Amino acid sequence: MTHISGFERSQLLLLPEAIDDYVGGCNPVRFIDAFVDGLDLKAVGFERVEAKATGRPGYAPADLLKLYIYGYLNRVRSSRRLEAECHRNIEVIWLLRSLKPDFKTIADFRSANRAAFKKVFREFVILCRRLDLFGRELLAVDGTRIKAVNNKDRNFTTGSLQKFIAAADKKLEDYLKRLDAGDAEDRATTGSRVKNLAEKIEALNKKRGEYAAHLAALEKSGESQVSLTDPDSRAMAAYTKVGVGYNIQIAVDAKHKMIVEQAVSNDVLDMGLLQRTAEPAREILDVEKIDVVADKGYFRTEDIASCEEAGLTPYVPRPQRGPAVNNGFFRKDEFRYDAARNAYVCPAGQELTPIREGKLRDLKKVDYGNAQACRACALRPRCTKDVRSVSRLENEDALDRMAARLKARPEVLDRRRETVEHPFGAIKQWMNQGAFLMRGLEKVRAEFSLTALAYNLRRALNILGMEGLMAAVAA
Ligand code: SF4
Known part of the structure; x- marks a missing residue:
């Protein structure tokens, strides 16, 4: 019994004569070819x-x-690795002839066509809309x-x-004091201690000068932070990590x-x-109105109100924050607004x-209160x-309407999590x-x-298969 063995390398083989024979009919590379060939690349930019x-x-441009x-479909993103694939990968050899x-x-x-890629993304979204994938x-x-x-060390706030x-400044002051003291001592010795300190002072002064220049630039620009390697990037928190x-x-x-719409910002x-994110998505989906759910990080009164005006019906839970919450007092949502009387009804009625x-x-802000009732209230400690x-x-009427919607449909928040976790998980882990x-x-x-x-593209392939996608580009 022997193991399965391959061909002898020097043996002459009767290989298929056309590269096309090496790429199966269900290979996604055929869809990429047909999709790009169907685009008006000039119009796309x-x-x-x-x-x-x-x-x-x-x-x-179509070939590139x-x-x-x-490359992005197959986790090959760097230009050097893409070049290597052009030499050794039969699918790429087929795709690029x-x-x-x-x-x-x-x-x-x-780099030269950076603005056009978003339009290509949108063209695919439009194709998916035609295929009823949304x-x-x-x-x-x-x-x-x-x-x-x-790097984090190359970002300053x-x-x-x-x-x-x-x-x-504190360290410089200390060095200068030690320099004065060392001067007297070193007169009798080689003077190396003074020399070391002088070098440290020079290096620190140089660094201080750089920091001061960054600070002056920040004050001039009105920005709150500067990144030295990629100036457009910003320090930001993701969960507990910055x-x-x-x-x-x-x-x-x-x-x-x-994904219907995507945007990158700093x-x-x-x-x-x-x-800003949901309105272009509504437009590309070609609907008058659509429900939009997001987490409490998006809660902002102005944004909720403008969403409603833009045909978006928002579902965003109210974050529990502010001095009352910090002190463990009744939250604002425990006070009911009575529009007919233009008054709030507090937990004590x-x-x-x-x-x-x-x-x-x-924005105009109105404070509501009842000092007399509070002073006589048994619930005041709470x-x-x-x-x-x-x-x-x-x-704030928009917030009241949204709170009523959320109360009637609380499961929408779970749907939010299930829906967005898939693309982010896939992009970060699988891709x-x-x-x-x-x-x-x-x-x-x-x-x-x-x-x-x-x-x-990967999602569409999983849902419709190659046949479904190829039929769509052929139509
Ligand atoms: S202290 Fe009592 S009366 Fe005053 S707002 Fe609170 S619950 Fe109402």
Whole structure:
């Protein structure tokens, strides 16, 4: 009995004569080829779609786009590795018809056409809409941080710079004192101690100068932090860990957990990004109205109100924060607003009426209270230290409507989690994209557009199979 053995390397074989014979009819690479060939690349925004009349011929953008889509679908993202695949991977050899662009050509193509990749992503979303892959009823919006090409040590905030400068000043003061003391001692010795200290002072002064320059630049720009390797990236928290990266926002359709819209920004918080992410998704899904669910990080009165105006019906739980919550007193949602009487009814059943007006973030704010009732109230230890007041912003009716919707449909929050966890989990684990390869917001956006396209393509292949997808591009 012997093991299974391969061919003798020097043996002549009767191999298929065409490369096409090596790529099966159900190979996804055939869909990539047909999909890109069906795109109007000029309209999408790619450069050099028409070959130049003179000079050395360049590669067709369609070929390089196919290479990138194939690469992102197969976890090959770097231009050097894509170049290597052009030489050794039969699927890529088939896809590019044996073309072998070098890594620089491949990298330059991605860089030069960075704005066009998002449009390619959208073209695929439109195709999926035609294939009825979206339920077009519920969108889940969420964000995550993906690491940038910028070490944490190369990011500074105004606070950290001020701290560094203060520490450097203190250390310099100490060095100078020791230098004075050492001067006297070293007169009788070799003077090496003084020399060492002088070198340390020079190095520290240089560092201090760099920090001061970063701080001055921050004050001038009005920004709160600076990243030295990738200036567009920002330090932001993901759960309990802070890292330097970009904020990735996705709007996912609940039917098959496919991404309808994606956006990359360097906003440190998700707050205020709900409408910005969900409205383009509603437009591309071509619906008048759609439900949108997000976590409490998106809760912002102005954004909830503007979502309603934009045809989005938001479901965002109210975060429990503020001085009353911190002190363990009754939360604001335990006070019921009575619109007909323009008053709040507190947990003791007392009526709180308007007592003063003010402003919060350009919005009219009215405080409601009832000092007389509070002073005689048995629940006061659970409510306030003195007299309780609750405030109401001018567009807070939208929050009341949203609270009523959430009360009637609490399971929507579980659907949010199930829906958004799939793409983020797949992108970070299966697609191995926990970090960007490129620097700069625009380039990173191009990268993520390819990632989101690859994720959707994989989902569509799993749901419809190659036959279903090929039939759609052939139609
Ligand atoms: S302290 Fe005032 S607001 Fe609080 S429960 Fe009593 S009456 Fe109502």
